[in-house]
Amino acid sequence: xxxxxxxxxxxxxxxxxxxxxxxxxxxxxxxxxxxxxxxxxxxxxxxxxxxxxxxxxxxxxxxxxxxxxxxxxxxxxxxxxxxxxxxxxxxxxxxxxxxxxxxxxxxxxxxxxxxxxxxxxxxxxxxxxxxxxxxxxxxxxxxxxxxxxxxxxxxxxxxxxxxxxxxxxxxxxxxxxxxxxxxxxxxxxxxxxxxxxxxxxxxxxxxxxxxxxxxxxxxxxxxxxxxxxxxxxxxxxxxxxxxxxxxxxxxxxxxxxxxxxxxxxxxxxxxxxxxxxxxxxxxxxxxxxxxxxxxxxxxxxxxxxxxxxxxxxxxxxxxxxxxxxxxxxxxxxxxxxxxxxxxxxxxxxxxxx
Numbered sequence: 001x002x003x004x005x006x007x008x009x010x011x012x013x014x015x016x017x018x019x020x021x022x023x024x025x026x027x028x029x030x031x032x033x034x035x036x037x038x039x040x041x042x043x044x045x046x047x048x049x050x051x052x053x054x055x056x057x058x059x060x061x062x063x064x065x066x067x068x069x070x071x072x073x074x075x076x077x078x079x080x081x082x083x084x085x086x087x088x089x090x091x092x093x094x095x096x097x098x099x100x101x102x103x104x105x106x107x108x109x110x111x112x113x114x115x116x117x118x119x120x121x122x123x124x125x126x127x128x129x130x131x132x133x134x135x136x137x138x139x140x141x142x143x144x145x146x147x148x149x150x151x152x153x154x155x156x157x158x159x160x161x162x163x164x165x166x167x168x169x170x171x172x173x174x175x176x177x178x179x180x181x182x183x184x185x186x187x188x189x190x191x192x193x194x195x196x197x198x199x200x201x202x203x204x205x206x207x208x209x210x211x212x213x214x215x216x217x218x219x220x221x222x223x224x225x226x227x228x229x230x231x232x233x234x235x236x237x238x239x240x241x242x243x244x245x246x247x248x249x250x251x252x253x254x255x256x257x258x259x260x261x262x263x264x265x266x267x268x269x270x271x272x273x274x275x276x277x278x279x280x281x282x283x284x285x286x287x288x289x290x291x292x293x294x295x296x297x298x299x300x301x302x303x304x305x306x307x308x309x310x311x312x313x314x315x316x317x318x319x320x321x322x323x324x325x326x327x328x329x330x331x332x333x334x335x336x337x338x339x340x341x342x343x344x345x346x347x348x349x350x351x352x353x
Contacts, residue, residue, distance in 0.1 A: 008347045017344060021290070024340035028333040035332075039325050046315055053314020054307035060314070062196035066268060068306030070095070070260045072205040074284035075302050076212045077256030079293040081134075083216065084249035085229040086141065090134060090152025092281025093159035094257035095264075097133045098126035100163060102262025103171065103182050103272040110187045118187035123262050130258015131251040133159070138250025142243035148250075156281070167274060182272040189267035201263035208256065212295035225249060257281060283309070286334055289341060308333060 033043035055061045074091045081088035105122040113121075137155060140146040166172075167180035175183075189199045216222040228235040228245045235242050260280075265272055287305050291298030308330065316326040 008349070020340045020344050021337065024336040025333065028336040031332055031336075032329040035325060035329060036321070039321070041319055041321055046319060046321070049315045049318040050311040053318070054311035056314075058193075059196050060310065062193060062198040064303070064306045064310045065202050066197050066199065066306075067309050068302045069199075069202045069205045069267075070264055070280050071284050071287045071302035071305050071309075072209055072299060073256045073260035073263070074281060075287035075291060075298040076209050076295045077253035078284055078288040079212070079291070079295060079298060080216065080225065081138075081249045081253040082288060083229045083293050084225050084245055085232070086138060086246050086249055086253075087149050088134060088137070088152055088250060088253050089149050089285070090137060090155050090281070091253070091257040091284050092277055092279065093152065093156035094130040094134050094254040095261040095277050095281045096156075096159040096163050098130040098258025098261030099265050099272055099276045100159075100166060100171075100261075101129040101258070102126040103185065103265050106185045106187050106266060107171075107183060110185065115187040119189055119266055122187070122266060123259060126258040126262030127255040128258075130261070131255035134254020134257070135247055135251040138247040141250075142246040163272075163276070164274060167272065171272060173271070180274060185266060185270045187266065188270055189263065197268060199263075199267040201267045204263075205260075206299065209295045209299050216295060221248075257284075283334070286338065290337060 029047065033047070036043045036046045053060060054064050074095065078088055078091055102122045102125070105125045106118055109118040109121060133155065134152075137148055137151045140151060141148040164180070167182065171182045173181050173183045189201055191197065191199050192203065216225070224235065224240045225245055227238065228240055228242050232242050235245070261276065264276060269276070283305060287301050288298060290304070291301035312326045312330045315321050315329075316323060
């Protein structure tokens with residue numbers, strides 16, 4: 001006697017695509033409340049702090065939109081790679097590379113060029129480097145068949161080690177003795193609402209998501225990309241160059257991750273430091289999946305995860321919840337959301353043999 005778990009694809013009523021994720025969040029919050037109770041924190045107070053941190057005031061909601069910006073850019077980029085059936089786990093490293101190059105270019109140019117030109121050149125170079133960093137992994141997959149999951153994870157590690165070395169060497173701020181960081185950047189992306197940190201990068205991210213929709217669903221390239229992802233053999237039979245599609249999807253994905261990294265430096269922190277990413281690239285994979293790899297659907301998905309991120313951070317600071325507990329709660333929500341995605345797509349049957 002044994003048990004076999006069988007997954008079969010199924011079609012659901014559209015309303016279930018709302019009900020199931022809401023149920024997943026409800027279960028995650030229930031389990032999070034139990035964790036808080038065990039830790040001696042009142043769950044009601046905890047979730048009041050959570051909601052307050054995400055949307056409790058115009059300033060906090062603006063901060064949620066700031067965090068949404070990175071998730072949205074990387075989520076849209078990852079949607080293209082994943083649609084092409086390229087499992088880009090390297091958004092984290094591509095984001096870091098964009099942050100590094102955006103910082104370096106801004107520091108080189110800010111003394112001699114106007115801030116607007118410095119910002120534009122820095123963002124473009126960050127996109128170029130992010131795209132090349134990801135495109136290298138795509139090239140090795142397309143030409144040599146190297147597993148992109150393993151390769152991009154290794155490249156994430158390399159990007160972080162490069163960041164550490166630069167902040168202790170060529171990019172080190174000699175005035176900073178507490179922790180490694182770069183000199184301050186004077187060329188700053190403008191804030192669009194006074195008294196908040198909400199910047200023009202958010203508007204740019206939304207426009208890119210809209211542009212991503214048209215590229216994915218209204219162009220010949222987008223059609224080829226989707227066909228190559230659904231059935232590579234059919235794409236080859238139709239005469240599509242699947243290798244070029246793989247490489248180009250990775251370049252596009254990496255360029256948006258690099259752009260997100262540079263925007264984070266030039267709009268939010270105005271200097272580079274080791275904690276610039278803190279796992280945002282990995283979370284963006286979930287953002288893309290929850291958004292069904294659709295650029296427009298990724299907008300609310302990114303907003304939801306931006307609120308989740310800021311809510312957990314505020315919960316930690318307002319009530320003294322430990323970092324470990326707050327990250328456990330965050331991870332639990334991610335887990336339940338991913339499980340709900342499985343149940344949305346597949347009918348799960350347990351067969352006794």
